[in-house]
Each structure stands twice: as C-alpha cells, then as structure tokens.
Amino acid sequence: MSVDRRNNRRDTEGCSVVTANRLLDGRIVWLDAQGKWQLTIAHACLFPNDGMEDVLRSQSARAGADNVVGVYGVQVEQTAHGPCPRTTRERIRADGPSVHAEFTPLWQPAPAVVSGS
Amino acid sequence: MPHSSQPPADVGRYAYDAVDRTFLKQRVEQFRDQVQRRISGALSEDEFKPLRLMNGLYLQLHAYMLRVAIPYGIVSANQMRTLAHIARRYDRGYGHFTTRQNIQFNWIRLEDTPDILNILADAEMHAIQTSGNCIRNVTSDQFAGAARDEVLDPRVHAEILRQWSTLHPEFTFLPRKFKIAISGSAQDRVAARFHDIGLLARMGENGRAVFEVYVGGGLGRTPVVGVKLRDDLPEEDLIAYLEAVLRIYNAYGRRDNIYKARIKILVQALGLGAFRDEVNAEFMAMDRSRYRLQPEVVAAIRARFASPVFEDASAASAQLVAQTKADPAFAAWVNINTHPHQQDGYCSVTISCKPAGGIPGDVTSAQMDLLADMADQYSFGELRITHLQNVVLGHVRKDNLFALWQALSAKGLGTANVGMITDIIACPGLDYCALANARSIPIAQKLSQRFSNAALQQEIGALRLNISGCINACGHHHAGHIGILGVDKRGEEAFQITLGGNSGEDASIGQIIGSAMSEDETVDAIARIVDTYLVQRKPGERFIETCRRLGAAPFKDAAYATA
Numbered sequence: 001m002s003v004d005r006r007n008n009r010r011d012t013e014g015c016s017v018v019t020a021n022r023l024l025d026g027r028i029v030w031l032d033a034q035g036k037w038q039l040t041i042a043h044a045c046l047f048p049n050d051g052m053e054d055v056l057r058s059q060s061a062r063a064g065a066d067n068v069v070g071v072y073g074v075q076v077e078q079t080a081h082g083p084c085p086r087t088t089r090e091r092i093r094a095d096g097p098s099v100h101a102e103f104t105p106l107w108q109p110a111p112a113v114v115s116g117s
Numbered sequence: 118m119p120h121s122s123q124p125p126a127d128v129g130r131y132a133y134d135a136v137d138r139t140f141l142k143q144r145v146e147q148f149r150d151q152v153q154r155r156i157s158g159a160l161s162e163d164e165f166k167p168l169r170l171m172n173g174l175y176l177q178l179h180a181y182m183l184r185v186a187i188p189y190g191i192v193s194a195n196q197m198r199t200l201a202h203i204a205r206r207y208d209r210g211y212g213h214f215t216t217r218q219n220i221q222f223n224w225i226r227l228e229d230t231p232d233i234l235n236i237l238a239d240a241e242m243h244a245i246q247t248s249g250n251c252i253r254n255v256t257s258d259q260f261a262g263a264a265r266d267e268v269l270d271p272r273v274h275a276e277i278l279r280q281w282s283t284l285h286p287e288f289t290f291l292p293r294k295f296k297i298a299i300s301g302s303a304q305d306r307v308a309a310r311f312h313d314i315g316l317l318a319r320m321g322e323n324g325r326a327v328f329e330v331y332v333g334g335g336l337g338r339t340p341v342v343g344v345k346l347r348d349d350l351p352e353e354d355l356i357a358y359l360e361a362v363l364r365i366y367n368a369y370g371r372r373d374n375i376y377k378a379r380i381k382i383l384v385q386a387l388g389l390g391a392f393r394d395e396v397n398a399e400f401m402a403m404d405r406s407r408y409r410l411q412p413e414v415v416a417a418i419r420a421r422f423a424s425p426v427f428e429d430a431s432a433a434s435a436q437l438v439a440q441t442k443a444d445p446a447f448a449a450w451v452n453i454n455t456h457p458h459q460q461d462g463y464c465s466v467t468i469s470c471k472p473a474g475g476i477p478g479d480v481t482s483a484q485m486d487l488l489a490d491m492a493d494q495y496s497f498g499e500l501r502i503t504h505l506q507n508v509v510l511g512h513v514r515k516d517n518l519f520a521l522w523q524a525l526s527a528k529g530l531g532t533a534n535v536g537m538i539t540d541i542i543a544c545p546g547l548d549y550c551a552l553a554n555a556r557s558i559p560i561a562q563k564l565s566q567r568f569s570n571a572a573l574q575q576e577i578g579a580l581r582l583n584i585s586g587c588i589n590a591c592g593h594h595h596a597g598h599i600g601i602l603g604v605d606k607r608g609e610e611a612f613q614i615t616l617g618g619n620s621g622e623d624a625s626i627g628q629i630i631g632s633a634m635s636e637d638e639t640v641d642a643i644a645r646i647v648d649t650y651l652v653q654r655k656p657g658e659r660f661i662e663t664c665r666r667l668g669a670a671p672f673k674d675a676a677y678a679t680a
Contacts, residue, residue: 026179070162088608099559
C-alpha cells in the first residue's frame with residue numbers, strides 16, 4: 001500500500017517513530033521496542049532518522065504478518081509526555097480527532113452497545 | 118426498467134423488487150468473501166483496496182470510513198432508523214451527511230462491514246457508486262416532488278440515470294469519478310454548473326420534458342464552471358446523449374495524470390465546440406432506438422414512487438399565522454427554514470444540522486431516530502438529505518410546524534439558519550480525512566459560534582460560507598460566497614480565504630484574496646469581511662452582490678487589517 005510522501009518526510013537528523021493502521025479495524029498503531037504494535041504513541045520506540053529507511057523496509061515486509069497496513073515513519077520531538085509528532089496531522093493521529101475529546105486512542109464502546117442493545 | 122409492477126411501499130422512494138433485493142444480497146456475499154480473503158492474507162492490500170472502494174469502504178485517518186449511498190438524497194423513516202442503528206452499533210454514535218447527499222460513518226471495522234452491508238441490503242440500501250472512477254450517486258433537488266416552482270419531478274429521471282449507470286460495463290473504470298446532478302426546476306438548487314454533467318429540466322412541447330445539459334463543471338484542484346452543451350435535449354434521448362458524452366470522455370479523457378483526468382480538463386483541452394462535435398458524432402452514430410427512453414418506461418419508473426395523499430389543509434395557513442404571531446423565535450424558523458409547496462396548506466421544512474458551535478452535517482444516532490419519527494409523524498415517512506448537509510421533510514402541514522419545531526428544538530435540530538452564514542458546508546477535514554491538510558470542523562465551529570446571534574445573522578442575510586480542508590474541495594469552498602481552504606505550511610495548518618463564489622444560475626468561482634492565516638486570524642478576518650459588507654452594502658443587496666459590485670479590494674483590506 002503506497003504512503004503519501006507528505007506523511008513520510010523526515011530530517012537527516014532527529015528521531016522518528018513507526019506507525020500504521022490495523023487491518024481489522026483501521027485503528028492507528030505505533031511500533032514499540034519489542035516489535036509489537038500499540039494503540040498509544042507513548043509506547044512507541046524512537047529510531048534515529050538516519051536508520052529509518054531500513055526500519056521501514058523491514059516493518060513493511062512484515063506488515064501482512066502483523067495485520068497492519070500503510071507502514072510509515074513519523075518524525076517526533078521528545079517531550080516530558082513522550083514522543084510528540086512535529087506535524088498537526090500526526091498529532092491528530094496520535095491523540096484522536098480534536099473535535100471529540102472522548103475519542104482518544106484507547107476509546108472503547110460502552111458494554112451496552114457492544115451487546116447490541 | 119422496473120422488473121415487476123408491484124405497488125410501491127414508501128412515499129418518494131423508488132420501490133425495490135425481488136430482482137433488486139437478490140442483487141444486493143449477492144453483492145454482500147461477494148464482498149464478505151473478499152473481506153475474508155483479505156483477512157486470511159489471500160488478497161494483498163493493493164489487491165483488496167479497489168474491491169473495498171467499490172463497496173464504499175475507505176481507510177481514513179483513524180479507522181475505516183463507510184460511505185452509504187442515498188440515491189438523490191431520498192431516505193425513508195425506516196431506512197433512517199437503520200442508519201441510526203448502524204451508527205449506534207458499529208460506529209461511535211454518529212453519522213455525517215455529505216455534499217453528495219450520502220452519509221458516512223467514520224469508525225467502521227473491516228470485519229463488521231459485510232454485516233453492515235447486509236443490514237443495509239435488508240433496508241434496500243447499499244454503498245455502491247460511492248467511490249471509484251465510476252458514475253457516482255446522482256444528486257437532485259432536495260425539494261423534488263414538492264417545490265412550488267417545479268416543472269417536473271427530477272427523482273424519476275435521477276432513478277433512470279441510477280439504473281442506467283449502476284454497474285454499466287463501459288463506465289465502471291472511467292478516467293476519473295463522474296458526478297451528475299439533476300434539477301426539475303428552473304432554479305438551480307443542485308449546483309448543476311459544478312458537475313461533470315448538470316441537467317436542468319423544463320417542460321417542452323407536447324408536455325414532455327427537455328433538459329438543458331451542462332458539462333465540464335467541477336471544483337477540486339481546477340475549479341471550472343460548466344458550459345451548456347445542449348439547450349433542449351428531449352427526454353427520449355436522455356440516456357443516449359449521456360451515453361455519448363460518457364463515451365467521448367472514456368475515449369479521450371486522460372488516464373496518465375490523475376489531476377487532469379476529469380471531464381472538465383478534456384472539455385477545456387478540446388474546446389466546447391470540438392467537444393460538442395465529438396459528442397454529436399457519437400450520438401448520431403448510435404443505435405438511438407436501443408437507447409430511446411419511451412414514455413411507458415418513464416411512466417413505469419414514476420409508478421414505483423408512491424405519492425403522498427394530501428389532506429384538506431385549507432385552515433392550516435391561518436393557524437400557522439396565529440402561532441407565528443405568538444412566538445417570534447418560531448416565526449423566524451418558519452421564515453428561514455421552510456420552502457413553498459405545491460399543495461396549499463403544506464410546506465417543505467429544512468432541518469438544520471448546523472447548531473451553534475456544532476459540527477456541520479453531523480447527527481447522532483438519537484437525532485437520526487428523532488428525524489425518522491418526525492418524518493413518520495409529519496411528512497409521510499420520507500426524508501431528504503441535502504447537498505448542503507441538512508435534512509428536508511418534504512411535505513409538512515403548516516399547522517404541524519409548531520409541534521415539529523418544538524420537538525426538533527428539544528434535540529438540537531431547531532436552529533433557524535438555513536442559507537445564513539452559520540449554515541456552513543464543511544468537509545470532515547484533517548480530524549478524519551487522510552487527504553486533508555487542515556481541520557475544517559474546528560474553524561467551522563468557531564465561525565458558527567462567532568455569528569450565532571440570530572439577529573446578527575438576519576442582519577447579514579443570505580451568505581454561503583464553505584470550508585474545505587484541502588484542494589480537493591469536498592467542502593465546495595470555491596462555490597462559497599466566502600470560502601475557506603485549508604493548506605499545509607510545513608506541517609502546520611493554515612487557511613486561505615476565497616471570495617465571490619456562487620453555485621446558482623450565475624455560478625462563479627471564488628478567488629483567493631491573499632496569503633494563508635492561522636485559524637483564529639481567519640475567523641477574525643471573516644468577521645471584518647462581514648463588517649465591511651454591512652457598511653458598504655446598498656439597500657437590499659446580498660453579500661455576493663456587494664462583493665461583485667465592489668470587487669475583492671475592500672474585503673481584502675479588511676481581512677488583512679491589523680488591529
């Protein structure tokens with residue numbers, strides 16, 4: 001699956017995280033240090049930008065096995081609260097839509113809705 | 118052509134028969150198999166993507182988005198309840214009405230999609246032709262079959278076009294998507310000149326319809342006002358002529374550059390005269406008898422739409438007058454949100470989905486249920502989604518308006534702002550869309566709050582404010598009297614303002630007035646633009662008229678003035 005070049009740009013220096021969407025539900029996920037995909041960017045592993053091409057090549061190759069699509073890199077700044085993407089787009093991906101504060105990355109449906117009532 | 122003569126069930130909506138229902142069920146099972154093969158790994162994402170798009174399923178920023186087709190915007194109360202159920206059970210309690218009169222769900226799971234499509238099929242709905250390079254959902258006048266100025270009901274011909282275009286083997290892989298709008302009134306309420314093909318119907322000689330045909334209009338990266346291709350296309354040649362247009366586009370439209378693939382680029386490249394010659398040559402070479410739209414076919418399609426049985430409502434108008442005198446807020450809503458009806462004692466009601474500070478076009482599942490109940494109670498169980506992201510009840514007795522308004526107001530749907538500055542069109546923008554550069558919704562909410570005062574809105578009068586989060590222009594910013602275009606400035610969102618757009622008979626494209634600003638700066642700039650209008654306008658002059666008379670200069674000066 002091709003990735004919009006705008007979303008996969010990074011500086012020569014600095015660091016990035018790896019992101020994708022889960023196949024089954026499309027939810028945004030971030031690659032952690034153990035190679036697992038997590039729902040929150042706080043768990044994302046930082047990679048130096050100069051090694052990102054190799055990381056992305058390797059992760060894209062195993063996207064099918066991991067049940068994710070659209071693997072790409074996101075340049076971040078390190079903050080006290082964890083990695084923070086440089087761009088508005090990626091901050092929205094990391095935090096959820098700005099117009100529904102309740103729809104955080106860890107949002108779950110209420111039990112009554114899940115049971116179909 | 119209908120497959121049977123069984124009587125229609127729902128007012129205003131084309132009634133399916135067994136053939137239609139079987140087709141939809143087969144289509145659901147086909148997609149269920151495709152989804153299973155994708156999940157099992159038998160299909161790659163590149164192989165699966167065109168298959169899911171043919172079923173309206175996009176992968177957006179946070180999740181899959183399912184776009185459900187609402188042919189020419191007509192939906193029954195029971196179908197609306199089905200949409201509410203999908204929002205509640207499979208989404209996060211919301212639906213979003215689009216500018217093609219469809220509905221989108223933003224939080225769909227891939228593995229749920231076949232079940233959702235099956236539920237839709239049970240309600241005679243689907244997601245076909247909501248994506249891909251095919252003829253998309255045909256849009257029509259939201260007051261079809263009701264408007265006092267209507268010369269013919271465009272839903273009949275929209276349905277004919279839907280049946281002609283659905284799975285048409287020649288036009289399933291066009292150079293690019295293709296959008297058709299049709300109006301049955303001389304007043305262009307469908308933005309016909311901003312469509313690949315726009316049809317304006319009028320009654321011709323012998324009581325048979327003829328169509329003005331506009332071609333090559335569109336918004337997006339290259340906004341173009343469509344040009345008139347035919348002035349008096351007879352009803353019987355509607356299919357043949359459109360087939361000829363599509364064939365020329367299919368043959369000569371560019372496939373090497375996605376940004377130059379729409380028919381508007383072809384019409385400009387060839388020139389209108391040469392394009393018309395090509396279409397006419399194709400039209401003349403066709404076996405016209407094969408494509409001729411016979412009166413009995415039109416009559417058979419028309420018969421599949423149940424008509425409302427109106428009551429004697431001769432006293433309704435007098436009661437409405439008394440109620441409006443007693444309640445100024447209700448009177449304002451009636452004045453702003455109703456439209457004249459063919460039937461005495463009735464009117465059409467536009468229900469605003471743009472409350473102060475709200476998200477344009479968003480409705481909750483509870484609101485969808487209320488809309489369905491209101492349709493059942495007051496409008497023959499029929500609703501229409503508008504391309505301006507509102508909902509219309511087509512046939513409401515005037516003496517029911519007060520009760521309707523009270524019920525709507527209790528659920529946040531009673532805002533009196535149709536056609537006003539807070540009746541904003543906005544795309545989902547960067548909060549949801551994978552293509553967007555900037556968020557459309559937060560700036561729409563701020564502008565909606567800024568101008569929420571009802572008296573101020575009435576003072577400003579008719580003003581179309583449209584917002585797009587990127588150059589693809591899903592929020593129709595070029596067609597807004599004031600438009601806002603979201604842009605990306607090194608990873609941060611910013612906004613350009615356009616002025617002077619319009620989508621009616623005097624369609625025009627809004628022009629960018631200057632460099633991009635931050636969200637808050639843009640809100641302030643628009644407030645100063647509106648202030649300039651209020652100072653500079655002549656008596657009775659609408660914003661767009663003042664804008665055209667004065668040009669952009671005074672508005673630009675105001676927009677970029679520093680405090």
